[in-house]
Amino acid sequence: MTLSEVIGQDHLLSKEAPLARMLASGRLSSLILWGPPGVGKTTLARIIADHADMEFVQLSAVFSGVADLRKVFEAAKARRSTGRGTLLFVDEIHRFNKAQQDGFLPYVENGTITLIGATTENPSFELNSALLSRAQVYVLKRLDKDAIDGxxxxxxxxxNKSLPVTEEGRQALRDMADGDGRYALSLAEILFDYSGQTEFDEKGVAQILQKRRAHYDKGGEQHYNLISALHKSVRGSDPDAALYWLARMLSSGEDPIYIARRLVRMASEDIGLADTSALPAAMASLSAYQLLGTPEGELALAQTVVHLASAPKSNAVYSAFKAAQRLANETGSLSPPAHILNAPTALMKDLGYGDGYQYDPDTPEGFSGQDYFPDGMGRVDIYNPKGDGNESDIKNRLTKWRDIRKAKSG
Known part of the structure; x- marks a missing residue:
């Protein structure tokens, strides 16, 4: 098999693509191949070894340890002395711990091996920076439907025989593969056993090949990518996209309670007081799911997703709280002004605790305009409502009160 026969990775392997240029130049460096399952990482590593006329050695980080690596390195040293190079392919390389990853470094640096590591996880998070600095990272794409069809x-x-499927059945098979070429061929192998009997439509294919869940690792990058997509769709006021990402997460097996907790966060972070019903709605969806479970409770999550995505947005409270935290850290242990301190003892009254305090409901405007920041600190406008939704009324009230405060202080 040659590079031209690899399907779905033209961005790396076409004539002017980076990996093709590297191989054409004859200067092969160590590589990290990052991509989802079944897109040809192992096949590509074998082809590269053949192209470079190197010995291909394969290890799995799941089943291999330090002793296995030592054997490979010793054999590579001996092979190098005869003038033949070694390409070491390590599948699931992210499963090696830091010490094991560090163990590759001297052998990569002195040319004993050329390393190709394969990973389904983001190398930036899973691989040591020292190892990454010595390897080129190439991203392999999920196979699209044309590539699966190929x-x-x-x-x-x-x-030399056709799959026993109609065009709708073939489409269903492509959909079930979900970008995984290896899985597509495994499904096809099952269908080939039915050749000559009948042609299966979409429903027939589904009956023979039980649809698997989409590739999803609840502790990995895909988990964070999808929740990020859901959150940003809600923040971007796109209920259609938000519902899609919610459905993707639920169909992949994500914990609905996790999603409900994130909806509570979205209500506070991105909507705040622009829609005062958003946070209660998010809390209610959590309670509804806990009461009903799956699948009935999922509708409550969908309802809240649409509510939040359709609501006016304001991060004013979120931004104000961040600013308040920074201000609190900067000002340290300043005491509250004496006039707002309670004075339960005579000594505290003598010290001026509570002196001059005004009870706001008793003032003509229902607002005293007193300063509640520490003495000598000065006022800081922290909360600045955006003026959308319910925050429009809040903004008007705050503006009025600020004007009164300035007038009384000046």
Whole structure:
């Protein structure tokens, strides 16, 4: 097999693409191949080894340890003395711990091995910076439906028989593969056993090939990518996209309670007082799901997603709280002004505690305009409502009160 026969990775392997240029130049460096399952990482590593005329050695980080690595390094040293290089392919390289990853460094640096590591996880988070600095990272893409179809046609040519499916059935097969070429071929292998019997439509394919859940790791990058997509769709006031990402997460097996907690966060962070019903709605969806469970309770989550995405947005409270935290850290342990301190003892009264305090409801405007910041600190406008939704009325009240305060202080 040659590079030109690899399907779905033209961004790396076309004539002017970076990996193709590297191989054409004859200067092969160590690589990290990052991509979802079943997109050809192992196949590509084998082809590179053949292209460079190197010994191909494969290890899995799941099943290998320090002893296995030592054997590989010793054999590579011996092989190098005869003039033949070694390409070490490590599948799931992110599963090696820091010490094991560091163990590659001297052998990569002195040329004993050329390392190709394969990972489904983001290398920035899972691999040591020292190892990353010595390897080029290439991202392999999820196979699109045309690429999956190309694999299926190649299988039909190889076996000299057609898949027993209608065009709708073939489409269903492509959908089930979900970008995973290896899985697509496994499904096709099952269908080939039915060749000559009948052609299966979408429903027939679904009955024979039980649809798997989409690729999803609740502790990995995909988990964070999807919740980020949901959050940003809500923040961007796009209920359609938000519902799509909610459905993606639920169908992939995400914990609905986790989603409900994130909806509570969105209500506070991105909507705040612009819609005072947003936070109660998010809390209610959490309670509703806990009461009803799956699947009935998922509708409450969907309702809240639409509510939050459709609501006016304001991060004024979120920004104000961040500013208040910074101000609190900067000002340290300043005491409250004496006039707002309670004076339960005679000594405290003598010290001026509570002296001059005005009870706001008793004032003509229902607002005293007193200063509640520490003495000598000065006023700081921290909360500045955006003026959308309910915050429009809040903004008007605050503006009025600020004007009164300035008039009384000046």
């Amino acid at each position: 694999l299926l046609k190649r299988a039909e040519t190889h076996l």
